[in-house]
Amino acid sequence: SFCFLSSGLQLPQSCELSRPCCADVGSLSSTKAPQVIGVRVQLEMQPLWQQFDQLGTEMIVTKAGRRMFPTFQVRISGMDPSAEYVLLMDFIPVDDKRYRYAFHSSSWLVAGRADVAAPSRMHFHPDSPARGAQWMKQTVSFDTLKLTNNLLDDNGHVSRSYGIPRFHVVYADPAPNSDLNAYRNFCSFSFPETRFMAVTAYQNHRITQLKIASNPFAKGFRTTDPQPPGREEMG
Amino acid sequence: SFCFLSSGLQLPQSCELSRPCCADVGSLSSTKAPQVIGVRVQLEMQPLWQQFDQLGTEMIVTKAGRRMFPTFQVRISGMDPSAEYVLLMDFIPVDDKRYRYAFHSSSWLVAGRADVAAPSRMHFHPDSPARGAQWMKQTVSFDTLKLTNNLLDDNGHVSRSYGIPRFHVVYADPAPNSDLNAYRNFCSFSFPETRFMAVTAYQNHRITQLKIASNPFAKGFRTTDPQPPGREEMG
DNA sequence: CTCTTGACACCTAGGTGCGAACTT
């Protein structure tokens, strides 16, 4: 019943979902450095993400910044344990449309064309840089990352647009002139179930209820009805 | 009235207080690397530290770990802005004695010899490593550092001993074989007013009152008497 | 009208000294 869920949304062609994303630099130079070629990334809390995605995930954006929920967390393997990496996230638009929510049909409707999308800011993981062994040791969490109104562009027109997180693994090449081969030294990942609509207030009541049910910080809004076992505290 | 305050306590000779501390490696090889030779460190919250020191600072140590109050914070200058540094703290004994508190005279009395002091663990500043420009940009705070019973040795006999924080600036030398010249690449600092007695429970009631008056987390124990203006929230 | 902002009650998470209970 959500138009954007059944419309076969396509991500930019340069990005193969949940697989290494090779920037569109031409086939001749698409070789990746050995430090990133084997990197594999697995999304954590995938069942929760899917649960949200089935309803049409909404994320609140505010001027001061609001955390994402669910939190973007990944498990990484295949790094060079002794090599240094920087981990980043940004957000890319899924389409160039803006939406409005039709309460009578409980669905999102196209409501015009989005502003020209300026590249979103890069969010460094606070532990960057660190060695591969450190990153692979445990789940990497972007729990302190905050979404703001200026997320995708500088016009403050982020909300009602549809986007998806992108995760970058950048090998910190110590070689001089390593910037000449910069495209070889990174690898990007996206997960389709993490796409979301940026909003300043929740539209879909079922999304609100799922947030309240699964985000510990929203426990104050839970009713006394016991949750189904195993579904609580998933964030 | 505190014996340890009037007894002319001396720090290890290898450490010149609040000045660069050259390890005792002999005069021939005492040259320091240019990245650390000019480093200057200034203690923050010095008036508060002095206020505590005049009463005889006590710091709670627990099994799980307890923060210091006042917090050890410094401002750094004279680093090479583009060089990488690691910042550390440890704790060194001021003497080899153990103490007990005599409530009738409100003073600490020598109560025996301390255990053989194993080297205390090193506490890395969580932002390490970082470039000099980053460290010098703002106050460097060790507010998350926690004192434990195993602080100075592994026998659990830390309390009732007298120690002082030591702060290390280590230049992360990228050169191969840099460990051969390791002594050249660091610089250590101590501040006499930061010395303290490690305790598992406060002994001097005036210390307790000053902690309550100045530590925001202890606000629940403050009486309704207004504090002298400018003395509150000093931590 | 649609959308955004800000104050608010209610949480999580964790830092305080207190005092009873415990250990030696």
Place this chain on the structure above:
DNA sequence: AAGTTCGCACCTAGGTGTCAAGAG
């Protein structure tokens, strides 16, 4: 007796959705 540990009430600091008010 002396020293340590642990649960506790009371804080700080900050993450929730709600709802009224504001902005366009």
